Amino acid sequence: MQETQETPQDKPPVRILLADDEAMIRSGVRAILARHPGMDVVAEAADGQAAVELARVHRPDVALLDIQMPRMDGLDAAAQMYRDRPGAAVIMLTTFGEDKFISRALHEGASGFLLKADDPRELLNGVLAVAAGGAYLSPHVAARVIGVLRDGPAARETPSPQVVDRLTKRELDVLALLGAGLSNAEIGAELFLVEGTVKAHVSAILGKLGVRNRVEAAIAAHEAGVVRRG
Incomplete structure (x- = not known):
């Protein structure tokens, strides 16, 4: 079938x-x-x-x-x-x-x-x-x-722009698209990665940036000036 x-x-x-x-x-x-x-x-x-x-x-x-x-x-x-x-x-x-x-x-x-x-x-x-x-x-x-x-009072919880230097080149690519609002599936299509690999990269990014979720990671991407739109 x-x-x-x-x-x-x-x-x-x-x-x-x-x-x-x-x-x-x-x-x-x-x-x-x-x-x-x-x-x-x-x-x-x-x-x-x-x-x-x-x-x-x-x-x-x-x-x-x-x-x-x-x-x-x-x-x-x-x-x-x-x-x-x-x-x-x-x-x-x-x-x-x-x-x-x-x-x-x-x-x-x-x-x-x-x-x-x-x-x-x-x-x-x-x-x-x-x-x-x-x-x-x-x-x-x-x-x-x-x-x-x-x-504000939450400033201590947000990473500095320089913290993205901890990321690998591929993690930086993923963060740039995450900051533009793309889902894991969309990031995978853009970077020719399977969705499971993207999910692993996102988890690594959250850990290295010390943030709790995708919104905070997106904020870090904007602050570091790495967001890709298009």
Whole structure:
């Protein structure tokens, strides 16, 4: 029996939960996501508590959460989603005035950060990257995240740019693509490596950089100036 290969058109759409207390923001984000045939907004919420309840029902692939919402803010909602489903993927939607929340969002395990004022392509790229198991920082957010971590109380937890010198050439190649938001499978395709080898490289990178997850590794890649986009 011949095995059929799944094409991109055959893949189920990325199921998205959108939570923001401003109806106009939700409408705009929903309109952007609707442009992509591989994305489906399965639920919307105007507050964090409702977002948590809807996540339990719909089990979305990606949750897009505004940081500041009534009843329960996006950070507490993300934390509850991680308790309910440890593998949950959450992207925090931020504004320029919310830098003080970045460290906490990282601690809670956010998979990505996007500015509400970002180019719509960043929103689509971010959702696809996180849904595939990657981490995503839009270029504008990356600079702000780095600044917050460098100057704030979490600074001691982030590696200096020079720490990437500990990496092998291949590990540096992997980090450069990881910082651009690629998943292990996508990194493997780019570098002609099997996914298991990429996973081993990622584990080695996290250990050498002294970071806990892909988002922190992506931040290190941005800070060191090694991110590859294209």
